Amino acid sequence: MKSVLSLLIFSLLFVSCNRSPANKAANSINKDSLLRHIETLSSDEFQGRATGTAGEQMSVDYLVNELEAMGVDPAGENGTYIQEFPLLGQTTSNAQMSVSTDGRTPFNIEYFNEFMAWPANQAEEVEVRNAELVYVGYGIQAPEENWDDFKGVDVEGKVLVFKNSDPAYDENLFGGTARLYYGRYDYKYEKAKELGALGAIIIHTDETAGYGWNVVSGAWSGEGFYLKSGDEGSSSETEFNGWITEPTSRLLFEEAGLNFDDLFEAADSPDFEPVELTGVRINVSMDADYREINGKNVLAEVKGNDPELNDEYLLLTAHFDHLGVTNPIEGDSVNNGASDNAAGVSALLEMMEAYQSVQPILKRSVLAVIVSAEEVGLLGSQYWAENPTVDPGKVTANINLDGMNVYGETRDVVVVGYGRTSLSELLEEEAEKQGRTVKPDPYPERGYFYRSDHFNMAKVGIPAIFPNPGTEYIGKGENFLALRDSVADANYHTVSDEINEFWDLSGAEIDTRLFFLTGFRALNAEELQSWKKGDEFEATRLEMLERLEN
Structure with a gap:
């Protein structure tokens, strides 16, 4: 009898609930x-x-x-x-990138197939010459994780080279395999701007991006859109942002006498410190048209x-x-x-x-x-x-x-x-x-x-x-x-x-x-x-x- 009564009460409550205004x-x-x-x-x-x-x-x-x-x-x-x-709709044209090295033959990097770049400060022209390159690992500053890839190094006026994504080797760090905002390209570019860098380049690999280079070249070769800032061309902002392919990155590191694989692996440590690509300088130029x-x-x-x-x-x-x-x-x-x-x-x-x-x-x-x-x-x-x-x-x-x-x-x-x-x-x-x-x-x-x-x-x-x-x-x-x-x-x-x-x-x-x-x-x-x-x-x-x- 009790079970029947309980069932009846439940049924009445269910009907009443489903007849509620909500x-x-x-x-x-x-x-x-x-x-x-x-x-x-x-x-x-x-x-x-x-x-x-x-x-x-x-x-x-x-x-x-x-x-x-x-x-x-x-x-x-x-x-x-x-x-x-x-x-602002931004269309980039005439993008060029080249590398100068100490006593060796400089080489050009091919737009679309080897690098993608665009003005980061809504400028109509970008002209970066003989800029120093610094590899900053993931480029993450996360006090809650006791993680700082910059270790107080002054990177103002330099071009930063980032490893994409965020550390995923420990389930107790950065959400394990889950990609946090620290792993997004937006974060890397924002961090470069915050620290007064001249430019920011992210190394693309299929593994760290989760997609192929064709996605990068396709997405960034068309018209880009930005909220109009009102301070176009400000010299206080990063000049350009971009991506670079893994084979080209390896060549840059080799020119600096560095082992690409070792440094890629070194980024997966809270003890990582920025590494200058000594003897390697980069030149970047491009034009951009805008529509409001x-x-x-x-x-x-x-x-x-x-x-x-x-x-x-x-x-x-x-x-x-x-x-x-x-x-x-x-x-x-x-x-x-x-x-x-x-x-x-x-x-x-x-x-x-x-x-x-x-x-x-x-x-x-x-x-x-x-x-x-x-x-x-x-x-x-x-x-x-x-x-x-x-x-x-x-x-x-x-x-x-x-x-x-x-x-x-x-x-x-x-x-x-x-x-x-x-x-x-x-x-x-x-x-x-x-x-x-x-x-x-x-x-x-x-x-x-x-x-x-x-x-x-x-x-x-x-x-x-x-x-x-x-x-x-x-x-x-x-x-x-x-x-x-x-x-x-x-x-x-x-x-x-x-x-x-x-x-x-x-x-x-x-x-x-x-x-x-x-x-x-x-x-x-x-x-x-x-x-x-x-x-x-x-x-x-x-x-x-x-x-x-x-």
Whole structure:
């Protein structure tokens, strides 16, 4: 009798729970409404949504119309939904690199095939002559790891040569095999600038990069985009950044009488000290043309109702831009970006509409920042993070939606940033209610945490997660995961990223509901969300909160 009574009570609680306003709002999110947004944004009419094009403006207009129709308030500039940001498009030409050595024959290094370089300070001309080279290992300064590759050596005015990635030989250092921000090329270039270096060159190997030289040459030979700094050509900044192939690096080290393999291995030690390439000098020159563009982020909010908490926010991000129109492949030149990232934008819009429907019971507020210029360097989110419309210390957490599960329901969901924040724990609890599990990123060595818009939010202290599709598909057969990966890989950043016969948005539907309910928990929680103790972004968060308290 007791067991029957317990079952009855559980059933009543389950029904009551699923009839709650939050669950009712979650259940209003459905695959048909998700598909409507994806079909529109990924249509040929939107021209691939590239930054600075008519396709970007069409996307902005669509997003604004949808948000207005929901009754969601504008949160951009001057009472609008728009946050404009200035961009420079940079096209490098006439790039040359040569080496001078003591008493030996100098040699040239071939652009594209052996090196890639571009102005680092938005200058129209770069002319570096007879510069000293210093190998700095990984070039990492990480006090929390008791690691400093520079050991107080003055590198101002010199060209730094970096080993790519970060130490991975010890699971207790730098996250083991997981690539941290210290291993990203962005960090190396920022460190060179911070220390007053004249230039920065990263040695490419397939192993340390995780991709071939063709990816480097292809990515950096086209137009690059940067946030306009307002101090173009400043002599206080690094003159150029670049990459160099492994065979060319070996030649440079040999000319300096150094053993490349020994020094590459030596970098995997906290005792490493910078090594001058004695007797080797480098010459670098190039020109660059620029065009000015105004990118546009779309911002909207649902205001919370607690007078003490409604100035705190849950931040939802997704990028709406894609690659635009490129050279035709079998007659198709539009990069539609259905999965990347019309799907993520669609999920964000559905979540905002659901939050609007339960606005009377929200304590904190919801801020949607739908960014442009992600595909050209996370620049839209970088601009918001550097010019925030609300204080980052008042943002409880960020859920970033970049690519959704468009291939069907899964028993699991992957979270990039798993276990790093209290928000990750909330998501686990909500997933458990769905009878599902949460798993960490299966490819931590690829550094995905630093490759989408949530990273810019993390850099200013905001606890952030990046949900990804799960891997245990329901009712699809044991070989479906391999099929999914092959289809997704073939479509990634190509004209074939379109809705196809393998799509099944029941997965996106249940995932979006999960993210909505996780966000709802954060909006009504007693405390702000936090980074876990010892996380690389915890100190920034604590400093920001302390500043607000004072």
